[in-house]
């Protein structure tokens with residue numbers, strides 16, 4: 001077990017991410033050390049990289065990842081060592097009111113907020129001995145990390161590491177928004193706007209929920225094609241006439257609108273589009289993360305008049321200990337084809353190129369693969 005590891009470090013918001021050699025600590029009580037095998041690149045990482053979200057720096061990047069437990073601290077079951085885990089950036093404290101009420105997604109005492117370990121120290125130090133934060137107390141874009149025991153959720157070893165990584169963020173966010181936030185009913189009509197990892201996961205979730213009409217909207221034709229293969233029924237290219245095209249498509253429905261609309265692009269304009277696509281009694285779910293401070297508008301009269309609802313969904317109301325193994329099992333059963341979302345596997349050294357592709361909107365899910373032992 002090496003204490004010197006490579007990691008993707010953001011020194012300053014808006015500046016390039018560089019690969020550095022760092023020293024990683026040993027796990028303290030209640031912690032596990034994980035040798036990372038795969039880390040997905042999420043749009044949230046780009047917001048941080050480009051300075052659209054304020055976060056503590058310097059920081060080891062990444063909040064979507066999977067690995068193998070290398071060692072455990074006091075009080076942690078040693079049987080975890082050697083097993084595959086998916087990392088969760090929401091770590092329920094287990095004792096606050098939200099946790100006691102079985103709403104772990106609402107826990108406000110998660111160590112993920114501090115970007116540090118429970119004792120307030122950093123998991124990493126650089127060559128000069130300076131402490132380095134861990135993004136969301138996870139730091140998945142590293143060869144090894146230290147996380148709270150509850151942040152490392154065991155799943156079967158035969159699940160592909162790239163797939164396992166995606167279960168840790170985009171799959172749980174998108175499938176969870178459909179399954180848990182909206183509880184989409186069989187036969188209902190669904191609109192999904194924006195087909196990144198989260199939007200495509202919404203498509204898989206809607207197919208799993210046996211939604212009737214699944215309409216997808218995106219700028220990229222290859223993303224629309226993939227969504228159709230994953231279970232979407234109608235594809236609408238985003239462009240100048242997207243409103244009219246979508247309205248015409250929804251007018252064919254008996255309800256003249258969608259029962260559910262998911263905004264997965266993280267844009268104010270498409271938040272409005274989602275709200276306006278709803279049938280009476282419909283539910284719009286804001287699941288895409290926008291830049292901080294983004295504001296959207298909607299027709300208040302129409303919302304009230306038609307009993308329409310708009311809600312936010314962060315991490316798909318995920319309970320990691322319950323939902324990660326469930327998504328892994330659905331994947332193994334062939335009902336959640338997460339591998340279709342991965343269009344590139346890269347080395348840590350190619351991280352800036354991967355951010356460029358993410359910025360251009362051409363990438364599906366890019367996964368950093370760590371060298372094996």
Ligand SMILES: [Zn+2]
Pocket residue numbers: 042043044063064169170
């Ligand atoms: Zn994410």
Ligand SMILES: [Zn+2]
Pocket residue numbers: 092093094095096097098099107108109110
């Ligand atoms: Zn809690």
